[in-house]
Every structure is written in C-alpha cells, then in structure tokens.
Amino acid sequence: MKKKVGIVGYGGMGQWHACSITGTTYLESIPFEESDVAEVAGVYDIDPEKRSKAQADGYAVYPSLNALLAVPEIDIIVVATPNDVHESIAVQAMEAGKHVIVEKPVTMSCEALDAMIAAAEKNGKKFSVHQNRRFDDYFVAMKQLADEGTIGDIISIESRIHGDHGVPGDWRKTVEQGGGMLYDWGVHMLDQQLWMLGYDVDRVYARFDYLTGIPVDDGCFVDVYLKSGKVLHTEICTYNFIPLPMMYMRGRTGTALFGTWGDDVQVVRCTEWGDHDNILPVKAAAGLTKTMAPRTGRSMEQLSIKLPKTDVHDYYRNFCAAIDSKEDLLVNHQQMRVVMQVIMAAFESAKTGTVVKL
Numbered sequence: 047m048k049k050k051v052g053i054v055g056y057g058g059m060g061q062w063h064a065c066s067i068t069g070t071t072y073l074e075s076i077p078f079e080e081s082d083v084a085e086v087a088g089v090y091d092i093d094p095e096k097r098s099k100a101q102a103d104g105y106a107v108y109p110s111l112n113a114l115l116a117v118p119e120i121d122i123i124v125v126a127t128p129n130d131v132h133e134s135i136a137v138q139a140m141e142a143g144k145h146v147i148v149e150k151p152v153t154m155s156c157e158a159l160d161a162m163i164a165a166a167e168k169n170g171k172k173f174s175v176h177q178n179r180r181f182d183d184y185f186v187a188m189k190q191l192a193d194e195g196t197i198g199d200i201i202s203i204e205s206r207i208h209g210d211h212g213v214p215g216d217w218r219k220t221v222e223q224g225g226g227m228l229y230d231w232g233v234h235m236l237d238q239q240l241w242m243l244g245y246d247v248d249r250v251y252a253r254f255d256y257l258t259g260i261p262v263d264d265g266c267f268v269d270v271y272l273k274s275g276k277v278l279h280t281e282i283c284t285y286n287f288i289p290l291p292m293m294y295m296r297g298r299t300g301t302a303l304f305g306t307w308g309d310d311v312q313v314v315r316c317t318e319w320g321d322h323d324n325i326l327p328v329k330a331a332a333g334l335t336k337t338m339a340p341r342t343g344r345s346m347e348q349l350s351i352k353l354p355k356t357d358v359h360d361y362y363r364n365f366c367a368a369i370d371s372k373e374d375l376l377v378n379h380q381q382m383r384v385v386m387q388v389i390m391a392a393f394e395s396a397k398t399g400t401v402v403k404l
C-alpha cells in the first residue's frame with residue numbers, strides 16, 4: 047500500500063513534491079511519472095493563497111499544521127518551508143507520530159539537528175533530508191567512475207554551479223530564514239561529494255561573495271580536507287557570466303570532467319605514466335614549454351561516458367522501505383550531521399578568515 051504524505055509548505059518545492067508524487071507536470075515543463083510508493087493525502091501552507099492554490103490543484107487542504115498532523119492516515123510529513131522553521135515543524139510532526147522528510151538544508155545548526163534526531167529516536171520515527179541531487183545524472187556518472195576505480199583512487203573533486211542572476215526570491219536573501227547560496231546549492235554539493243569520498247572531515251576553509259548587496263552569501267567557495275588526504279572544492283556563484291565546468295575529478299590514473307547539463311562525461315586515462323620521452327616543447331604564448339606540453343595519444347586513452355538514466359522516485363522508495371524496515375535510510379543521521387558540521391565550519395571560516403578544524 048502506498049504511504050500517505052502530508053506536505054507542509056506549498057511553494058516551489060512543496061509543489062514539486064506534490065507533482066512528483068502524483069505524476070503531474072511541474073511548472074508546465076518537468077514531467078513526472080506517478081510514484082509507486084507514495085500518494086499525497088493533504089497540504090498545509092501558512093499562506094491562505096497557497097492553500098487556495100493547493101485546493102485548486104485538487105488536494106485536501108487543512109487550515110493549520112495541527113489539523114494536518116491530526117489526520118491519522120498520514121504516514122509521512124514533508125517539510126518544504128523556508129529553512130528557519132524546518133526544526134520546529136519536523137519535531138512537532140514526529141511528536142505527532144509522523145515520519146518526516148525535511149527539505150534541505152535540514153536545519154540551521156548542529157544543535158537544532160540534534161533536537162530533530164532526538165525527536166526521531168524518542169518517537170521511533172524515520173527522519174531524513176531530501177537530498178534529491180544524489181540522483182543527478184552527472185553526479186551518478188561521476189560516482190560510478192570513482193566507485194569502479196576507472197581513474198584510480200580519487201585525489202580531489204571540484205564541484206561548481208555558476209549562474210548570473212544573483213539570489214532569487216525573498217526569504218533566500220535573508221540571514222534569519224537561512225538564505226544564501228551555501229544553504230541553497232552548497233548543501234547539495236557537499237552532500238554529494240562527502241557521500242562519494244567519505245565523511246572523515248579534518249578541516250574546512252571557506253570564503254564568501256557579497257557582490258549584489260544582500261546580507262547573505264551570493265556566492266561561496268568551500269574547501270573540505272578529508273583525513274584520507276582527499277580534497278573537495280565546492281563553488282557556487284550567482285555573478286558569473288561565463289560558467290566553469292560543473293565537475294572536475296582527479297584520480298591517480300586519470301581525470302574526469304563534466305561540463306554542463308546534458309553533456310557526456312569526458313574521461314582521459316593515462317595508460318603509461320612513465321612515457322615522458324621525446325616530449326617536444328610547444329609554443330606557449332611568449333615562450334616555450336616542455337613541462338606543460340600535452341602527452342601524446344600513445345600514453346592516454348579518452349572515453350566519453352553517456353549520462354545514466356536516474357529516477358528521483360528512488361528517494362521516496364528508499365524512505366518508504368526504511369519505514370517498513372526493509373532498507374536503511376539512504377541519507378542517514380550521521381551523514382546529515384557531518385554535512386551540517388561542515389556548513390557551520392564554513393560559516394565560521396568565512397567570518398574569521400581561518401581554517402576551521404572539525
């Protein structure tokens with residue numbers, strides 16, 4: 047039987063959840079297939095206009111959070127509100143006996159996250175954060191390369207998203223409601239890279255952009271150093287009119303590059319490291335270089351990897367299977383906590399200009 051979902055917050059992402067579950071086209075351009083594990087059983091939004099919109103879209107709408115939480119059939123509450131109220135709504139929902147999926151970022155401090163985890167444990171409820179970008183096709187392709195050792199042991203990843211519109215909307219521009227790009231995209235990119243390379247974080251260094259005159263970061267650059275020696279670079283910019291490639295990964299035996307949405311992943315593998323003989327210098331601007339002359343094709347191999355087909359429903363499938371004790375949570379409490387710690391360390395680093403040890 048499908049699990050019944052109550053959605054709190056019927057803005058952009060609340061509507062995305064509703065469309066993805068019911069198989070409705072989102073914003074007239076993103077088609078979804080109906081979920082095989084979940085159905086929408088009710089909606090609450092603090093804004094009466096959003097409640098009217100939900101009603102017009104055909105959902106059962108409740109006049110208060112308490113009224114939604116009082117519906118006994120509802121199994122799962124999805125929290126899709128601005129970030130500052132994630133904690134209170136999630137805790138209230140778990141106290142009311144519901145399992146909870148919270149939109150990212152799960153909340154805005156490690157203490158708040160601990161309170162949410164404690165509520166889940168106390169009430170025996172499943173609780174996770176919606177890290178849907180673990181299903182991004184290019185990320186899945188990159189992770190597969192890393193897992194299969196196609197370019198050897200991974201040394202570093204650089205993950206970027208560059209836009210040129212500044213920070214959108216209203217609450218995303220405020221400190222109080224958890225705006226800024228680190229909380230917005232950064233939390234996804236950190237989650238992806240830590241999931242790929244491990245959670246053994248040693249230290250964090252970050253700097254922020256404040257280019258558009260708002261009080262939150264409209265760009266951020268975060269370096270995470272793992273105890274294993276691997277380095278993760280995360281970069282989100284909203285003021286870049288020429289974007290850099292989205293993911294660049296160096297391994298011991300090769301390099302992988304993902305340019306932009308829909309591209310194939312490009313891989314170059316070194317087939318004979320010691321092939322340094324007979325390198326001819328190349329003209330390099332006002333000089334020559336032998337050091338930076340490209341390898342000949344003799345000792346490298348190029349691959350172009352098509353993006354895999356991924357399915358966002360897998361997130362709900364896992365969450366529902368976890369409720370039925372058939373699977374472990376894909377995004378578990380420990381992982382959420384390390385991501386939160388890194389975010390807190392990044393804020394501190396950007397403020398103090400120092401490297402922050404975890």
Ligand SMILES: NC(=O)c1ccc[n+]([C@@H]2O[C@H](COP(=O)([O-])OP(=O)(O)OC[C@H]3O[C@@H](n4cnc5c(N)ncnc54)[C@H](O)[C@@H]3O)[C@@H](O)[C@H]2O)c1
Nearest residue numbers: 055056057058059060091092093096126127128149150151
């Ligand atoms: N996972 C993703 O891909 C993704 C994408 C976009 C946004 N998000 C996250 O989703 C959440 C919502 O973002 P959004 O873009 O939908 O914002 P939004 O402003 O479009 O929608 C938020 C909605 O929450 C409602 N709301 C505010 N306070 C409330 C409360 N106390 N109780 C009930 N409803 C309340 C607002 O009226 C609004 O309708 C944020 O945490 C954001 O980071 C995730």
